[in-house]
Amino acid sequence: MSLAALIGFLALAGAAAYAQTLTGFAFGLITMGGVGLTGLLSLPDAAMIVSVLTLVNATQMLLKGWRDVAWREFAFVMAASIPMLFVGYWLLEWLADTQADLLRLLLGVAIVVSSLQLARKPEPLARPSGDGSFVFFGAVAGVMGGMFSTAGPPLVYHFYRQPMTLVKIRETLVTVFALNAVFRIGLVVVSGNLPPASTLTGLLAIPSVMGATYAARRWPPPVPAPTMRRIVFVLLFLSGVSLAAPAVFRLLGVSP
Template identity: 60%
Template sequence: MGFEQLAAFAGIAAVAAYVQTLTGFAFGLVMMGVIALAGLLPLPDAAAMVGMLTLVNAVQMLAHGGWREVARRELRLILMASLPSLLVGYVLLEWLADTRVDALKLGLGAVIMLSSLQLAMRPAGLARRSSDASFVGFGIVSGLMGGLFSTGGPPLVYHLFRQPLPPERVRETLVAAFGAAQIVRLGMVAASGNLPSASAVALVCAVPAVMIMTYAARRWPPPLSRQTMRRLVFVLLFLSGLSLALPAAAHLLVAAQL
């Protein structure tokens, strides 16, 4: 990666960390969408880098008292289901990256767009906590998405924000789930020998940006309502997902006609 690419990568990471700290999710969606759209890295390398930076953001948030707010029972159920399915998603990523890159980009674009629509349509809250089986089910889906794209957030965001829990508790539980998933995912990447070659230099540039923006978001949140913030993130995610999915779909259609 040249200087301009490193600067762009650090800038994307800074924006993603700011959004993640304010909302409790969207770090992977923002980074994967913009990186794939700009072509900064191959998708498997981008997913590994996103995982490393997600872990930095999670550790910083939880270390500053966030761990006290984690809903431990719900977190255990989620991890029990999501970590095994994470392996399945990662194996699927390796296969698609070698044989069907356009299908992979189309899938990522669709995930980003659907996730943005979910963000725009805030789910109605439940009067009573959902069953343990529901946390397991959403954990499985989250693990598959996390293994594929390092973006396991949308299913958990939808499910947890419907629960009768304080927003702070939901946010910190999400961050803890994402951090644990990335530890496992990065272990898989390292074990398979697929750590991105540009990771060291890019991390040196991006980690300070993530840490600074995580602190800034907690210390000086923007003078925007939560609804306004959600709308801004929705527009950003939907446009990036659409821009990524349309060219991939066009390439697949052309290939099918040949």
């Protein structure tokens, strides 16, 4: 990775960590979307680095927040998420080798759908959802986490509808992301698909992520939460469209 690319990646990871700390998610979406648009890294290598950075961000957030985790719901989510993470990782490796444009299209669509979901506030439920619903959304999150290290959107949609405090929702989501990251990193190591040494310089973003996480907690912006969600929505939507559209043209054999 060149010096210019490394600086760009550090800035991207810092911005993503800042947004994640304020909203409870979006780290993987912002980072992977930025990488897909700029071509700083291959998507499989970027997903590996994002997993490590997600773990750093989550660990920092959970040092004080782990007591607020909804452990029952967490257990049902993880029971389905971990097995499906393996499926998602297999799909990533297969598509990266044979269908790079299809992989970019899937990432773009995932980002667009996630941004549209972010744009609307889920209607809260009067009663907690059944255990099976947490298993279902955990499975979907596992596939997305295995492919792109972006397990957040389906779980965010489901958890933010639950009659829980915002603190409990945020800390439960972050704990899910942390454990998913641990399993995904282990899967990459066991499969022997570690990125080359030059790409691993992206791990220098760890101080950037830690600094942005601390800054977001210590000095949150003077912006109302709904406004922050809209800003993140616009950025994600534009990046998803910009990523998916060229892939569609190439798959159809049409010059954009």
